[in-house]
Structures are given as C-alpha cells and as structure tokens.
C-alpha cells in the first residue's frame with residue numbers, strides 16, 4: 001500500500017471482529033514503532049504487548065474496574081480488541097542520553113526540556129504502529145489511560161515507575177462499524193486554517 005493511501009485511510013477503529021491477529025503481523029507493527037525517530041536517538045520508549053485474552057482482560061479490569069461488567073458503548077467496542085500495545089515513555093533515558101559528552105547537559109536538569117520529548121517520541125512510535133496496522137489490513141485505535149487508573153495498571157503488570165504509559169494501541173480485524181465515531185465526527189479544521197506561511 002502506498003504511504004499516501006495508508007495516511008488517508010487511517011482512522012481510529014473501536015470495534016473488532018473475533019478473528020485473531022497473526023503473531024507475525026503484531027511483530028511487524030512493533031518493529032515499525034521501533035523505527036520511530038527520537039531526540040538524540042534516546043529511544044526512551046517501551047511497548048507492553050498484551051496479546052492473549054487473559055492479559056487483555058487484566059488490562060481492562062485494572063483500568064476500567066467494575067465498568068467491565070456493564071460496559072458503555074466505547075468500552076464494549078474496545079474490549080473486543082484481541083491485541084493491546086501499551087506504549088510507555090522513559091524520561092530518564094533522555095536525561096541520561098543528554099548528559100553524554102556530545103550533548104553536554106550533565107546536570108540532567110529537566111527544565112532544559114520545554115517539551116517532554118520522551119512523550120512525543122513515544123507518540124511517534126504509536127503513529128507508526130497505527131499506519132502499519134492500516135498497511136496490514138487491520139484496524140487500530142490510540143487511546144489514553146484514565147489518570148486514576150495508572151497506578152492500578154502499573155501494579156497489574158509490574159511496570160517500573162520510571163516508565164509512564166502514554167497511550168494504548170489496540171489492534172484487530174475491523175468490523176463493519178459505522179464509520180467515524182465520537183470526536184472524529186467533529187471533523188478537522190481546513191489545512192489552510194492551521195498553516196501559517198512565513199509569518200503567523
């Protein structure tokens with residue numbers, strides 16, 4: 001598939017069929033995420049792969065609690081995803097990398113980072129996963145963890161505190177869903193409205 005087509009076709013898919021996703025396909029999605037750019041090549045991301053029903057159920061139980069018993073439409077749909085990839089960022093990897101001689105920020109001062117590139121780089125990895133999912137004929141969605149669920153998520157999967165979950169990429173075969181849902185129905189402002197040429 002041409003990149004332009006993958007970009008055009010990509011949209012968040014929140015309902016999946018019961019068909020499993022081949023392990024080799026999941027591996028290609030993960031490898032694509034790993035191709036993401038990162039500041040100073042710090043590559044301070046990690047991916048927690050949940051690709052069996054028990055692990056996926058544990059994710060939903062940890063993050064949604066009792067809501068899994070009577071899920072709303074959103075949760076009911078996302079819970080059908082056979083594969084979840086939780087993307088995590090590691091700030092320390094950046095502070096360490098930039099303390100090296102070629103960068104020279106040996107004070108490891110977080111104030112040097114007006115933008116937390118550990119999160120942006122992890123998001124770029126997630127974006128490559130989303131596009132690769134399209135290329136593989138799959139549906140995918142990127143969604144966040146509710147703040148209060150983060151500690152429960154860490155405990156359920158032994159995630160070290162140095163890693164922050166940035167969001168989850170769900171993967172699965174698409175069903176005939178009704179097209180753009182939720183926030184996507186708002187549409188996007190035109191390119192011309194968000195582009196400032198030469199000067200704001």
Ligand SMILES: Cc1cc2nc3c(=O)[nH]c(=O)nc-3n(C[C@H](O)[C@H](O)[C@H](O)COP(=O)(O)O)c2cc1C
Nearest residue numbers: 010011012013142143144145167180182183184185
């Ligand atoms: C950082 C980020 C967080 C998001 N969080 C959620 C979420 O928690 N739940 C959800 O259903 N969609 C989530 N989305 C998907 C957006 O709603 C979606 O990208 C947007 O409505 C545009 O639709 P499209 O991606 O299908 O084109 C998130 C997207 C991003 C980039």
